[in-house]
Amino acid sequence: MSKVRRRQPSRSDAQLDESFFSRPAEIVARNLIGTILVRQLRTRQLRGRIVETEAYVGPHDLACHAAKGRTRRTEVMFGPPGRAYVYFIYGMYEMLNIVTGGEGDAQAVLVRAADPLDGWEENLSGPGRLARGFGIKLSENALDLTTSKKLFVTPDPTSRPPRIVRTPRVGVDYAKHWKDELLRFVDADSAAVSKPRPPRQST
């Protein structure tokens, strides 16, 4: 019998790859909760534990930008999974999404909030603040997060599975019945979840 080797918590764990992201957005959004977003800058590394996501499930989803068709902005969503979909909104905020599903599926997950790690003091609660905190700009659009050394996601081998709550997505009242779909996922035990804080019931 070989000895079971307990895994050492390692600072840079395996970068999540295409097999992780090439699933439906709803699944990826759920499984992204509790993972770690890593940003490698010139002089320092920024890390945050993802605690809130939203799934945008395809062109038929009226809240999804892909519902507007294939345009310059939405182009990356129609490409391979694991790419960053970054867009600029309200004249001042970038939003970080990760493309999911098979190539051509046009699904994505919006990363809405994270708990800063390693003693980093930053408010990462809300998609605008999260992208700003991590220094993510429009220029990161289409970056391949499965191979990039500048921006990627890793599992958190030290944490036990989070308690997850589902709610409707934020700010998509225009999307007909799609506004009511439970496609927002939050860590029920995190204080960093953004504004519309859900009741503490688990799913």
Place this chain on the structure above:
DNA sequence: ATGTCGATTTAC
């Protein structure tokens, strides 16, 4: 070339 809008945040 011009007009509208927005997966937000912040201030009043």
Place this chain on the structure above:
DNA sequence: TAAATCGACATC
């Protein structure tokens, strides 16, 4: 409750 502020998109 509303202003801030600008890229993408639609339209002319």
